[in-house]
Amino acid sequence: NYHLQQIKYFSSFKQVDPEHIRNFSIIAHVDHGKSTLADRLIETGCSIKDIKPQVLDNLQVERERGITVKAQTVALNYTYKGIRYLLNLIDTPGHVDFNHEVGRSLSISDGVLLLVDATQGIQAQTVSNFYSAFENELDIIGVINKIDSPNADVLSCQNQMSNLFDLKIDDILLVSAKTGLNVSSLFPRIVEDIRPPSCSPLHPLQALLHDFKPINDDKGIMMLTVYIKNGALLPTDKISFLSTGITVDIKEIGMFNPYPTPVKHLSAGSVGYITVQVKNLDEITVGDTLHKAGNPTPPLLHLHGVPRPTVFAGLFPDSENDFRSLSAALDNLCRTDTSVDLSPDSNITLGKGWRLGFLGTLHMEVFVQRLAQEYAAEVVLTPPSVTYRALLKKDGDGTVVEFNTAPNMPHPNTVHGYEEPIVRTTLITPAQHLSTLITLCMGRRGHQVEVSNLDEQRFLLVYDIPLAETMLDFYSQVKQVSSGYASCTFEPHGYQPVELTRVDVLVNGTLVEGLSAVVRTPDIRDYGKRTVTRLAGLIPSQIFMIAVQCVVGGKVIARANVRAKRKDVTKDLYGGDKTRAMKLLRQQAEGKKAMRKVGKVEIPREVFRMRLDL
Numbered sequence: 001n002y003h004l005q006q007i008k009y010f011s012s013f014k015q016v017d018p019e020h021i022r023n024f025s026i027i028a029h030v031d032h033g034k035s036t037l038a039d040r041l042i043e044t045g046c047s048i049k050d051i052k053p054q055v056l057d058n059l060q061v062e063r064e065r066g067i068t069v070k071a072q073t074v075a076l077n078y079t080y081k082g083i084r085y086l087l088n089l090i091d092t093p094g095h096v097d098f099n100h101e102v103g104r105s106l107s108i109s110d111g112v113l114l115l116v117d118a119t120q121g122i123q124a125q126t127v128s129n130f131y132s133a134f135e136n137e138l139d140i141i142g143v144i145n146k147i148d149s150p151n152a153d154v155l156s157c158q159n160q161m162s163n164l165f166d167l168k169i170d171d172i173l174l175v176s177a178k179t180g181l182n183v184s185s186l187f188p189r190i191v192e193d194i195r196p197p198s199c200s201p202l203h204p205l206q207a208l209l210h211d212f213k214p215i216n217d218d219k220g221i222m223m224l225t226v227y228i229k230n231g232a233l234l235p236t237d238k239i240s241f242l243s244t245g246i247t248v249d250i251k252e253i254g255m256f257n258p259y260p261t262p263v264k265h266l267s268a269g270s271v272g273y274i275t276v277q278v279k280n281l282d283e284i285t286v287g288d289t290l291h292k293a294g295n296p297t298p299p300l301l302h303l304h305g306v307p308r309p310t311v312f313a314g315l316f317p318d319s320e321n322d323f324r325s326l327s328a329a330l331d332n333l334c335r336t337d338t339s340v341d342l343s344p345d346s347n348i349t350l351g352k353g354w355r356l357g358f359l360g361t362l363h364m365e366v367f368v369q370r371l372a373q374e375y376a377a378e379v380v381l382t383p384p385s386v387t388y389r390a391l392l393k394k395d396g397d398g399t400v401v402e403f404n405t406a407p408n409m410p411h412p413n414t415v416h417g418y419e420e421p422i423v424r425t426t427l428i429t430p431a432q433h434l435s436t437l438i439t440l441c442m443g444r445r446g447h448q449v450e451v452s453n454l455d456e457q458r459f460l461l462v463y464d465i466p467l468a469e470t471m472l473d474f475y476s477q478v479k480q481v482s483s484g485y486a487s488c489t490f491e492p493h494g495y496q497p498v499e500l501t502r503v504d505v506l507v508n509g510t511l512v513e514g515l516s517a518v519v520r521t522p523d524i525r526d527y528g529k530r531t532v533t534r535l536a537g538l539i540p541s542q543i544f545m546i547a548v549q550c551v552v553g554g555k556v557i558a559r560a561n562v563r564a565k566r567k568d569v570t571k572d573l574y575g576g577d578k579t580r581a582m583k584l585l586r587q588q589a590e591g592k593k594a595m596r597k598v599g600k601v602e603i604p605r606e607v608f609r610m611r612l613d614l
Helices: 002-011 034-045 060-065 096-107 124-135 154-165 183-193 320-336 361-375 431-443 474-481 521-538 578-598 605-613
Strands: 021-027 073-080 083-090 111-117 139-145 206-216 221-230 238-241 247-256 260-262 271-277 289-292 311-317 341-347 351-358 379-381 388-392 400-403 415-430 447-453 458-466 487-498 500-507 517-520 546-552 555-562
Touching: 021 034, 021 096, 021 124, 021 183, 034 073, 034 083, 034 111, 034 139, 034 183, 073 183, 073 247, 073 271, 083 183, 096 124, 111 124, 111 154, 111 183, 124 139, 124 154, 124 415, 124 487, 139 154, 139 183, 206 320, 311 320, 311 341, 311 361, 320 351, 320 361, 351 361, 361 379, 415 431, 431 447, 431 458, 431 474, 458 487, 474 487, 500 521, 517 521, 521 546, 521 555
Parallel strands: 021 083, 021 111, 111 139
Antiparallel strands: 073 083, 206 221, 206 289, 221 271, 238 247, 238 289, 247 260, 247 271, 311 351, 311 379, 341 351, 388 400, 388 415, 415 458, 415 487, 447 458, 500 517, 500 546, 546 555
16 A cells, blocks of 8 residues: 555655755635645545545535635655655635635745636636735746536636736646546646745744644643744654743654654654643644744744734523533634634623624634534524724824724714725626626625726626625625626725714613614614514514614614414403493503513524524
8 A cells, every 4th residue: 555655654754855845735716626636636645545525624614515714734745856855735715704724824835826717717716815825925836627627718717817917828737626637747846836945954943833623632632733944843852832931742743644644853844743732722822933942933923914803793602501611612713713803792681702703704604613513512693793993082182993883882972983894895707797796886885996807708896895785695696696607805995984873672662782783874764674573573472562663862763563462351251231341451451551561571592693684
C-alpha cells in the first residue's frame, strides 16, 4: 500500500529545506468545485484512492450544506525532477461570510490556485478572492474547472480571466476535478510558479496558532494546527503562548496526510499539528504566537487581523437550566471562531443570554447549527440587526456612539442625527438579467457606482446599499430574479445619514422590550402593520381579548386584536324572556373587561424569531 509508504515517509521527517516547501490555497466562488479539486490533489499527493468526497470538510454542517466553513490543511508529497517537495494545501471557504477564514489561510500561503467554473465563468466572490490574493502579493495560478461539462464555455472563461486578472491565456490550466482530467499538471506548476516560504530554520521558534480542536475534553488534550514561521519544533520541546505566557509540554507533533500522522520534526515553513494538555481553554486563542519556553519572539502581528462583525443577534438558552452548559459551549466555539463578538445580554421575557456579532446571516446560521450539532444546545435566537451610529449633541464635540438594539438607541432629542452602515455590493450577471437586478438594487435604496461589461454576455454591477437592506433575503432575491445565474459579494463601505425611529410593541398594554425595533422613519407604518398582524397570529388566545399595538413615543401607529375564547353562557337557557340572556352576556363582557386589566399574557418564544419573517 503506497499510502503506508507515504505515512512512513512523513513520519521519518527530520528536516525539510524551505526551498522544497510550497504553501498554497485554492480560492474560488461557492460551488466552483474547490473541495472536489482538493480531493483529487489529495488522491495524488497522498496516494489515496477512492477517498470520501469533501475529505477536508470535517464538520457536519459543512457536509449538510455543501460549503466549507473552517480552513483545513493537508501535506502533499510530490517528486519533481528527482527532488521531493512538501506541498502544504490550506483549504479555504468560498462564501463571502467566511472571508476571515480565507484571510487566515492566505496569510500563511505563498500562492493560490484561482479556480473558475467553466459553466458559470467569473463570479463576484472570484473577483473578491483575487484582490485578496493580489493585496497579499501571492503568486496566482489560473485554473478553469469542469471543462468536460456540456455547458462549459472555456474560451469565454479564458478571456474573462485574461481581461480582469491580467493572466496569460496560455498559462491558465484546464482541468476537470470530477474526473481528474489534467489535475496532475497542477503539481509541476505549483512547484515552478509558487515561491518557497520566506522563513529561516536558524532563527528562534516562531509559530502561528492557526486552529485548534479538543481531542479529550476530560483530560484537556488539544490538537493545535500551527504554521512554523521560523525555527523548528521537536516532540521534546516545551512551548509558550505569547499572549498568555503559559508553558506546556508537547505530547506529539505531526502533519495532516490528510489524517493526523506523527512526525519527528516540524521545520520552518511547514504546516502541521501539535497535541498539548491545557487546564483552561482561556489559555488558547486562534492567532496567538508560539515560541520555545524562555525564548520569546515578536508576535506575528500581520496575522492577527480580526474582522469586525456586521450582523448582531441575541442568543438565549431554551431553558434557564441550560445557561451554564450553553455558556461553556459558546466559549469553546468562539475560541475557534475569533470573528464572533460575544457580550452578555438580558431580556425580561427570555432571561439571561448573550449578544453575538457575526460577519453575515449565513455565518450566524452556521454558528447556531454548530451549537446544536456539536454541543446539543437548544437556543432562542432573536432577529438580526445592524450597528447604527448616533452623533450626540452633548458638549458639542460630535461624540459618536454605536448601538444595535432599540433599548440602547439614544433619544432623538439628544442627537444631531443617525447613520447606517453601507456595503459595497458587487454583482456579476448575464445580460438578460441586468435590468431586473438594477431594479432590485434600486428598490433596496442602492446607489449605482459602476456598470461595465465583462464580455459580450456578462455585466459587472457595483452598488452602495444599506446593510440593513441586504442582511436577510437580498442574496436569495438575487438568485431568484436571475434564475440562479447572478452572483454577489459585499464589503463594508462606511456610513450614510438615515432617519431612524424606535418602534415599541405593547401586548395587552404591557411593553415587550424584546420586540422593540429600530426602523427607518418612512417605513414605520408598514412595519407596524406587518408586525401586529404577524404577532396576532402567534399569540395564543385567552379568555379575554388581547390588544397588540405598535407605538412610537406613546402614539399608536398600528393595532391588531387577538380574539378572546368565547364561552356560550346562554346554552343552558330555555324559553323565557330574552333579558335573561342579555344579562348573562353583559356579565360575561364585564368580566372579560376586568380580566383584561389584570390578566397576564405569556409570549411564546417563537414570537422573538418573528421579525425574520417580516
